[in-house]
Amino acid sequence: MSERERDDHSGVETTGHEWDGIKELDNPLPRWWLWVFWGTVIWATIYWVLMPAWPGITGYTKGLRGASDRAAVAQELAKLDTVRGAQGAQLKSVSLQQIEQDPDLQAFALQVGQSVFGDNCATCHGAGGQGAKGYPNLRDDVWLYGGSLDEIHETIRVGIRSGHSQARGETVMPAFGRDQMLPADQIRDLTEYVVALSGRKADRAAVDRARQTFLDQCSSCHGAGGQGDPTKGAPDLTDAEWLYGSDRDSIYEQIWNGRNGVMPTWEARFSPETLKALAVYIHANAGGGEDEDVGAGAGQGK
């Protein structure tokens, strides 16, 4: 090997590498650096022995400490279950109103309610509970079967036309056209009448013609003024909420076919505390108070 170049100023050999006239000195690395390197080697060896480390064909080296992320997660979940168990038991023992007034318990109920709602209710009512045509909006203040905490709880429990012995919706809307109870022109007049009920402009002559028909056929459930009846689940026809659409074609179609909503009973599927949590969640989403919970029949007082 030839003699290496030596830097004049420092007297240190250079590596021979040069960048724009700047040469790299070949200073030795400090010894402690080497110690740190050996330290990491020793650390790694100990780690391999103690902890899961090397992959094999069918498995991996488990390590002496038996550490496992999976087991740790299972342990954490078990811990969570005991915490939830306590709060769940509390949900079971107190009333719906008490849950709503206890901020901690309410927060827990909302969490449970949200996940249960997402898994079971969102398919029809939408992830945000805003509903769709034929599926009630659970965020607003219109409730076919009442919007108080207890009413919501009961509706979830028994369902609507669900086959449950106490199911909601024993009365049904007849299919006036399909079952030939009324001729088409009378249904058209009734449509005008219903449009007029909700405060919109309608054909005055048709409204006059339909007045008697409405009293005969509709008022037993929807009331003489069309304000509906929450005990029967009969919608208020005077408000701005239309489950099957507000335009004339939709109203005509609903009178003709008389669609009736169905919701399953959840009593068998959910534990009592889950049912409660769900009721609290839905009630909170809809505004959470009593003052705006205008049921279909509440309009009667106006």
Add this chain to the structure above:
Amino acid sequence: MTVVIDRVSKQEPAERQAPVSAAARVRRKSGGGGLYAPRTPIYPKLVHGKWRTIKWALLIVMLGIYYITPWLRWERPGALPDQAVLVDFEGARFYFFGIQLWPQEVHFITGLLVISALGLFLVTALFGRLWCGYACPQTVWTDLFIYVERGFEGDRNARMRLDASPWTFNKVWRKTGKHLTWLAIGFATGGAWIFYFHDAPTLIRQYWVGEAPATAYIFSLLLTATTYVFAGHMREQVCTYMCPWPRIQGAMLDHHSLQVTYRYDRGEPRGPHKKGAGWEGRGDCIDCNACVTACPMGIDIRNGPQLECINCALCIDACDEIMKRVGRPAALIAYDTDSAVAERQRGNTPRYKLLRPRTVYYAVALVMVSSLMVWGLLNRTPLDMHVLRDRNPTFVRLHDGAVRNGYTLKIANRGFEPTPVEVRFTGVKDARVRTPGQPADDVLRVTLEPNAVTAVRVFVTAQPEALAASSLPAAFEVKGSGRTVQAKTTFLSGAANAP
């Protein structure tokens, strides 16, 4: 204008006798070869003088601040901690006497760091590495450790003799005593650190009975180890190999920065001086190596400004002692500028320039950031609000055709008292606000919990006539504690108001 430093007329040091600087020794020893160089031990000699006294004083003051601060008390209401300075991770608060910061106000910490950095830049541009020489924990603790070492093993020559001697009882007890004392200081250092994060009187009790949090044990022992290793064993290597600051400071320093400087214009040509001989035709440097033996970094200051030099000024004291003894004026090594020494070398009168573009920039930036910080601290509102809109659904139409939007207000109350506030909604005419359990009204009255964020669920209802557009800019306004804070949001109605 660039000042060209004239080093040409400076005499190159001729082949000299040992001792030379530690750095030079390691180069000589390894001969430029070998992959790894062992650390050459440095035995700094104790000096006496102005700078050494200042350094002792600063050491006592700074260590005092470090150890005493967590024990200062500061009355705070309720269950809040009474520790004057406390980083409370569990409660997510930072307490500094009368100031209490929330995690959301981390910009104040950022501001403090920016101020520290700019302050460091300015001081470095003016006076060189004052931080490294006097205030850096590495310097302070190393100084303390060398003091302990000197106590057990004696000064430079005694220590060198002891290290070279065989293992006798004398050597064993001195070494053992030194290391145990170092470990004790390290433990006190790590132990004091954890008091900044928990209530000190409580923690010290818990610590000894094994009830303190695991982090307290981990960090106290970790800092015990780093203190012992860095100040006892690594010392100058931390500065030369680990610390980025010596590299960065090159950008702050210029020829007009005051630094610990060997005045070669006066010192050269150097050489041994016999008592009684004249001083004509030679420099004042008698090549006694007092500056080299005093240096804790193991360098020779006479080689000019060096990366390793922390500007601790101990060589100034060392040289002044010698100068006094040989009857020459002091300050052969002194705080001086490169430019001044070069000017004197040329026979000119040196000019000192404190006011330079870079010092002005740093000072202006420092003043600006500091004023901003002070202004920000003085105008801190005790209330702060964030608005989260409901996104699914974006709006709800009610039975009477009114449109309702749901919001969650997160209102932070930084005060220590429950605060009644009024919440108003602006931007939509005649909008009514309500929270679950309260009737709708123009104003919502809520009482905020002290020193916490209160989440308020708010429903805003507007009549269709007020909704001129599907999206209206709106705002929440919270009034309380004599302050009003606003947060912007929107009121959405989509096609809900279409006929």
